Amino acid sequence: MKTKPSQTDLIPNLLSIxxxxxxxxxxxxxxxxxxxxxxxxxxxxxxxxxxDDGSTDGTRELLRELTKKHPEITYREHAxxxxxxxxxxxALELARGEFCIFQDADLEYSPHDYKYLLAxxxxxxxxxxxxxxxxSREQRKVLFFxxxxxxxxxxxxxxAITDLNLxxxxxxxxxxxxxxxxxxxIRSERFGLEPEITLKVAKRKLRIYEVPINYHGRTYEEGKxxxxxxxxxxxxxxxxxxxxxxxxxxxxxxxxxxxxxxAKRFHRWMADVIRPFVKERVMEVGAGMGSLTQHLLxxxxxxxxxxxxxxxxxxxxxxxNRPDLEVAWMDAQDPTCFAPYIGQIDTILCLNVLEHIxxxxxxxxxxxxxxxxxxxxxxxxxxxxWLYGSIDQAVEHVKRYSRQDLExxxxxAGFDSILLFDFNKVGVLGWYLNGKLLERTQMPSIxxxxxxxxxxxxxxxxxxxxxHGLSLIAIAQKSSPTAHQH
Numbered sequence: 001m002k003t004k005p006s007q008t009d010l011i012p013n014l015l016s017i018x019x020x021x022x023x024x025x026x027x028x029x030x031x032x033x034x035x036x037x038x039x040x041x042x043x044x045x046x047x048x049x050x051x052d053d054g055s056t057d058g059t060r061e062l063l064r065e066l067t068k069k070h071p072e073i074t075y076r077e078h079a080x081x082x083x084x085x086x087x088x089x090x091a092l093e094l095a096r097g098e099f100c101i102f103q104d105a106d107l108e109y110s111p112h113d114y115k116y117l118l119a120x121x122x123x124x125x126x127x128x129x130x131x132x133x134x135x136s137r138e139q140r141k142v143l144f145f146x147x148x149x150x151x152x153x154x155x156x157x158x159x160a161i162t163d164l165n166l167x168x169x170x171x172x173x174x175x176x177x178x179x180x181x182x183x184x185x186i187r188s189e190r191f192g193l194e195p196e197i198t199l200k201v202a203k204r205k206l207r208i209y210e211v212p213i214n215y216h217g218r219t220y221e222e223g224k225x226x227x228x229x230x231x232x233x234x235x236x237x238x239x240x241x242x243x244x245x246x247x248x249x250x251x252x253x254x255x256x257x258x259x260x261x262x263a264k265r266f267h268r269w270m271a272d273v274i275r276p277f278v279k280e281r282v283m284e285v286g287a288g289m290g291s292l293t294q295h296l297l298x299x300x301x302x303x304x305x306x307x308x309x310x311x312x313x314x315x316x317x318x319x320x321n322r323p324d325l326e327v328a329w330m331d332a333q334d335p336t337c338f339a340p341y342i343g344q345i346d347t348i349l350c351l352n353v354l355e356h357i358x359x360x361x362x363x364x365x366x367x368x369x370x371x372x373x374x375x376x377x378x379x380x381x382x383x384x385x386w387l388y389g390s391i392d393q394a395v396e397h398v399k400r401y402s403r404q405d406l407e408x409x410x411x412x413a414g415f416d417s418i419l420l421f422d423f424n425k426v427g428v429l430g431w432y433l434n435g436k437l438l439e440r441t442q443m444p445s446i447x448x449x450x451x452x453x454x455x456x457x458x459x460x461x462x463x464x465x466x467x468h469g470l471s472l473i474a475i476a477q478k479s480s481p482t483a484h485q486h
Contacts, residue, residue: 116213
């Protein structure tokens with residue numbers, strides 16, 4: 001029997017302050033003292049994770065001395081300079097806190113603003129918080145017009161791509177739930193961190209807040225390192241990660257699922273097809289990121305369940321302020337998970353789940369026992385083993401079903417009233433092209449976007465095309481107890 005996956009082993013009420021340093025000997029000592037003295041929302045404690053990125057001006061010798069004096073500091077050194085993003089990656093690997101924050105070592109950003117950045121995280125409202133230099137709380141140093149204009153242009157371009165309304169995408173003050181930041185692959189170099197992170201948190205639909213901060217920027221004479229060349233690099237990073245979905249680190253087919261969440265018209269079509277069979281008390285097994293859930297609400301009561309902890313957290317965020325939506329962890333193969341709901345559910349939804357389970361008989365039996373009399377199990381599975389290819393492998397499909405496979409499995413579980421029909425016949429063409437011929441591991445975003453825009457046409461064609469659908473839907477009804485007595 002499977003056990004519940006554990007969350008990342010992080011320490012509650014601990015803030016990890018990630019400090020990349022490069023040639024900052026005159027300032028870094030004062031910065032460390034400011035960080036150690038900064039007020040934190042109670043009951044937060046702090047750890048400082050300082051990474052020297054190949055300094056040659058005596059910075060690392062000073063940092064070694066500071067580390068001896070302050071047990072809150074964890075210190076690492078890079079043999080050569082690889083850039084801010086590389087230093088943040090190293091620091092993040094060492095982070096143990098529930099929350100984390102980026103802190104540059106040049107005193108442009110004041111640690112006294114921590115309490116403002118952390119408030120939305122501590123209250124549970126946010127996953128990510130940006131500190132905006134352009135919503136200045138008290139004061140800001142007047143600096144370069146063209147540098148400011150460049151920042152605003154890059155923020156405007158980022159907002160146009162992500163559909164956010166940030167005022168300062170390039171801010172160096174960003175705070176996160178550490179578990180989320182650790183799950184995001186950070187690939188860029190130098191100062192590409194800010195646009196890459198922004199695009200990825202936007203695509204993952206995380207809850208982003210922005211708060212005003214004080215900013216005391218340096219001039220180039222005072223040691224400012226970023227130049228117009230870094231602005232061009234930022235532009236390239238924005239374009240790269242607009243086209244590329246690289247949103248989850250070491251997490252199977254989650255990027256595929258995240259890409260599919262963009263197909264809102266497709267999910268609305270799927271919801272419209274099954275809605276006539278959905279009753280008032282619903283359990284969705286394997287709700288993923290809630291792509292279908294949102295189209296089937298409201299209901300009298302809706303239980304969205306997930307086994308995967310990443311998806312479960314997404315569902316919990318979606319369920320906030322929704323009294324009709326319950327979110328629960330569930331292993332579809334474990335009968336004890338269904339025990340609290342026996343007789344309380346009249347519709348079980350199981351869409352794109354059975355194909356991940358080597359032996360689905362236990363799962364279908366759990367559905368049968370959980371349903372009330374005349375309750376419906378609505379099952380959607382990928383159809384046609386001949387289509388099994390690289391995308392199936394990427395999302396860990398065990399098999400693609402035939403009509404005979406699914407009907408036999410449902411009857412063995414006790415269902416005797418079964419309706420089967422095809423769904424999404426046009427999708428066969430794209431799946432065959434990408435998963436069989438081109439051997440891709442996911443559907444390209446641009447291709448999926450075009451497909452989604454034309455869903456109205458595909459709906460009209462679905463009944464007339466002469467082949468089976470990419471998916472197979474079963475509506476299996478549980479008989480009343482008296483039916484089995486005759």
